[in-house]
Amino acid sequence: MIFFRKSTIVLDCFTTVNAISELFPITLLRDQLPTWWKSIPKEAPIGDFPVQMSTIKRCSGFKDLFKNGLCIPSWSEIELFQDPTHGFSHTAPNRVADGMQHRESQMHGAYTDYQHYKLISPWLLKEKSGISFIMTQASWHNMNPCEYHIPVGSLEFKYQHATHINLVAKKQPVLKQFNISAGQPLVYLLPQTERNVKINVETIDDREFNKLKTYHHSFHNSYELTKKILKEKR
Numbered sequence: 001m002i003f004f005r006k007s008t009i010v011l012d013c014f015t016t017v018n019a020i021s022e023l024f025p026i027t028l029l030r031d032q033l034p035t036w037w038k039s040i041p042k043e044a045p046i047g048d049f050p051v052q053m054s055t056i057k058r059c060s061g062f063k064d065l066f067k068n069g070l071c072i073p074s075w076s077e078i079e080l081f082q083d084p085t086h087g088f089s090h091t092a093p094n095r096v097a098d099g100m101q102h103r104e105s106q107m108h109g110a111y112t113d114y115q116h117y118k119l120i121s122p123w124l125l126k127e128k129s130g131i132s133f134i135m136t137q138a139s140w141h142n143m144n145p146c147e148y149h150i151p152v153g154s155l156e157f158k159y160q161h162a163t164h165i166n167l168v169a170k171k172q173p174v175l176k177q178f179n180i181s182a183g184q185p186l187v188y189l190l191p192q193t194e195r196n197v198k199i200n201v202e203t204i205d206d207r208e209f210n211k212l213k214t215y216h217h218s219f220h221n222s223y224e225l226t227k228k229i230l231k232e233k234r
Contacts, residue, residue, distance in 0.1 A: 009197045011070070011157070012126040014212065017096055018203040020075045020122055024183050025201045029069035032185060034141050037066070062140075070189040070199065071138060072163060074180050075122050080148075082169055082176040088117035096122055111151075114168040119186070121163040124212045130158035132192040135165075138185035147178050150187060159227040161212045 013026045043052035056062055076097040081089045087101045098120040107116065137150035148169040155163070165186055169176075180186070191197050216222045 006195045009127065009129060009131065009191060009193060009195050011191075011197055011199050013199060013201045014124045014126065014161075014204050014209060015075075015122045015201075016204060016206055016209045017075075017122055020096070021201050021203045024073045024075050026070060026072050026123060026125075026189075026199060028197070028199060029066050029071045029188060032071040032073070032141075033066060037062075037140070065140075065188070065190070068191065068197075070133075070191070070197065071141075071185050072121070072123065072165075072187050072189065074182055074184045074186050077182045078119070078180040080117065080178050080180065082115060082172060082178075084171055084173060084175070087115045088169075090117075111168045113171050115171055116166065116168050119165040119167065121165060123163045124161040124209060125157040125163055126161055126212065127157040130156050132156050134190040134192065135163075135187050136190065138188050141185035155189075159230060160214050160223050162214060 013021075015021050037057070040055055040057050042055060042057045044055050046053045076092050076094055078097050078099075079091045081091075083089070088099070090097065090099050100118050100120065102116045102118065104115075133155050134152060135150075135155055136152045137145070139145055148167045150165060150167045153166070214223060214226065218225055
């Protein structure tokens, strides 16, 4: 019988800011476990029950998540301001932290009475096979999950490389302010494969970084059209 070893998925993570790659790199989720997870025992007493019961520490769903997932932490402290009329704005201690908002008409019918903001990520990712990665909120690291919501999405990093993070929050009657701390896990990336994933984090110059950015050559569907053209060339 012949056994074939599964090849490793290599995920290259590029930024132009060396401090980000040094201080707040993209990591495997098992290297960024929540503090509460580390301290919780595997069994705990439940009332007067004579045998200790398993805790969340033994849950296969959580263990597989932390074993196979990746984490993108916040690259800066970001102070978000949510105005009931004008929507989101932000301030940060640097120019790396950037953001923009889509208008309600661009997602009409979804998240009624919510406002949108996009955190412009300083990371571009590249992966050769084209497997999908599910991006979802780092909910097990967020101790106040109702403050804002990051809707789930699916990405691949063969034909596009951006990792911008979209969030929504319910409209408030008055100005609301909340803080994202530097290094705080923002999203999980869940590779849709049974193969191991290896992360390479690298700081590159602006010229090389710009080569990886999506070129918006059309008013609509630039990504799909670019992907079609590149596939036909190969």
